[in-house]
Amino acid sequence: MNTTTSGATRDKVARSLKRRYAAEKRFQAYGIAAIALALMMILTLFVTIFGTGYTAFWQTMINLEVTLYPQDIDPDNSRDAAAGMIAAARAKGIGLDGDAHLLDPRTAKQQALESDIATLSELALGRPMTADNPELIAFLKDRFLPANIGDEALVKDSLATWLGNEAGAFNRAIQSADYLRPVKQSISDLFPEVTGRRDKRSLYEIVSPGATYVLRDMVLDNPDLIGQRISVTVPMSDDIDQLEKGAIKAELPESARRVKDNQIAWFERLKDRGLIETTFNTTLFTAGDSREPELAGIWGAVVGSFFTLLVTLLLSFPIGVAAAVYLEEFAPTNWLTDLIEVNINNLAAVPSIVFGLLGLAVFLNFFGMPRSAPVVGGLVLTLMTLPTIIIASRAALKSVPPSIREAALGIGASKMQSIFHHVLPLAMPGMLTGTIIGMAQALGETAPLLMIGMVAFIVDIPGSPFDSATVMPVQIYLWSDSPERAFTERTSAAIMILLAFLVFMNAAAVVLRKRFERRW
């Protein structure tokens, strides 16, 4: 080969090299552009959600001085009735240690229901007594039972009834008392100049009706508050809260906004007096749903999601893994297993709403299971996640090197032993990853749950998978559909919370995989 040709070859190579490098660079640029675009979209999504949602974590509150007049809270004076009896007993020289307990409606009622004379008499009279105790007989004779003294069963009964009734009446009274009156009174006291009926109503509107629940819970906790003047921090109404956060604009004409001019003025004066404060919105994390945005929380939906996913996990993981192990390791290859395989893959592609309809037809209509219950939601989501788990588990089993099976079989392990001792542990990280991804999918699923009634308005926090409940994505859907302005930010806040759970689950998948892989 002479120098000219080798020089020409080198030139050609150099030129083609340039082209190759250019192609490589171009390809890299495409890749980076694609990633940048994807990141930008995610960023936009996050910024939008965070931007609208972060204000939901704060709530505008007002400090009110409220007087709990007994005539408002306990108009029939059932508390005094109970207290009077104790006083009467004392006057007769019968010591009563239990009076403090007696006036606590919860303990008294609970104890009363136990109908145990020893406990009851100890509670009422300070020591256990039997029905022939003269002190007790005298006391009862005087107060309750002119006849029938000496009949132990009757005495027992009467004592129980007495305690039960008195405590019950008091309990009922403070449960259902009109706490709105003291609140209104307290607000009126702040603005004595407001007199007209319509103006007054408009004034009361600036404080959330949730104030009454705050008072009720305080009184239930400590009945001694009745008759006292107390200072409470209660939420402002959602519209005032939105005004404070700038979502409702004061600059707009009065007819174009939900907050009236005089309400704004009152609110400004309250602020000037230093009665308004902004606190962390714990309600959002601890309460169930509510019609009032400032009282609504995501906790009911979180618990609902938890129960639903729990049922899903408990069903789909064992079934999925068992199915995968059977199909991958034991099933003969014939048309039937081929058919099953094709169907599992098809199932993974079925729109989730179809599973919802199936659940409605089978679980609710045919088996008559409860509507809106997480257990049914879990069943439906199990149908949906099973294919994901089976497919992931089979892939995990396939990826276990055959040499491990041979090693086990080679020293005389049975097929079962080789699978359960060696193959399954190695496949487990892959199976768990698949399961968590399936669970994350299930956590975000909405459509099938609408079909089985998990879209109902449910205030109570579910206590078991059989109680009515909703789940986080459905709660988001419900809130996004609500007209109140304050639900907009709560929708975004709920999305953030859901995303946090999803990120947590996916991170768990990654950690789990790393953890198990790093072992050897």
Place this chain on the structure above:
Amino acid sequence: MSTEQRPVPTPTIGIPLMTDGTPKVAARNVNVYYGDKHAIRDVSMDISQREVTAFIGPSGCGKSTFLRCLNRMNDTIDICRIDGRIAIDDRDIYDRKMDVVQLRALVGMVFQKPNPFPKSIFENIAYGPRIHGLVDHKSDLDQLVQSSLERAGLWKEVKDRLDQPGTGLSGGQQQRLCIARAIAVQPEIILMDEPCSALDPIATSIVEDLIDELRASYTIVIVTHSMSQAARVSQKTAFFHLGDLVEFDETEKLFTNPQEQRTQDYVTGRFG
């Protein structure tokens, strides 16, 4: 199986069957098919006790296939079909009454690629004895693990790190670990399928020395693609070609004075 039913030896191509004493393994007219593919053709062979028998031959000639027939490892391949008879100590191993698990405890196997379990060195050895219920006490198990590792010449190297993963050892150590694992279930026969093909020359020579030592207590069948290895470690050598057992003889004789043209061509390096 009674003596009358004992498979009648039929001559293989080349030389007659060896008849010195009772063979440990007796194969008669073995045919193996993978679906339509006829991988082993009518092979008969006697493998003697406490000797190393080497299988040589070009790639794809069926060495591994035949080796895997001896512990029924081919059972795991769905499309694989076997006919003919293989008897170990006069017991037909393809008999319906034969338990595969029992057979594989009797016939250990070492594979081409070292395949320790992804568990500790101790667990690797202890697994077999444990599933077969060979030991009752932890101290016996410790003893067995130690003696197995000692026989495999690995004890000194690993005694301080028995709790470390077996997969963390070097290739040669891993292969000796696999041999120790096979020994731990106290087999009588050890099958080795190209045990050194993934090892460097030093590790190879260590394993070869080990095989030579193990010969005193075990019947060893080794597949190798290296003729020099066969010459070094084995007493008898079988040459396979395209599924046929072409020639089976004393190793020395097969290499120096082969009876068949094909053997001659192969051992002199004319093909393969």
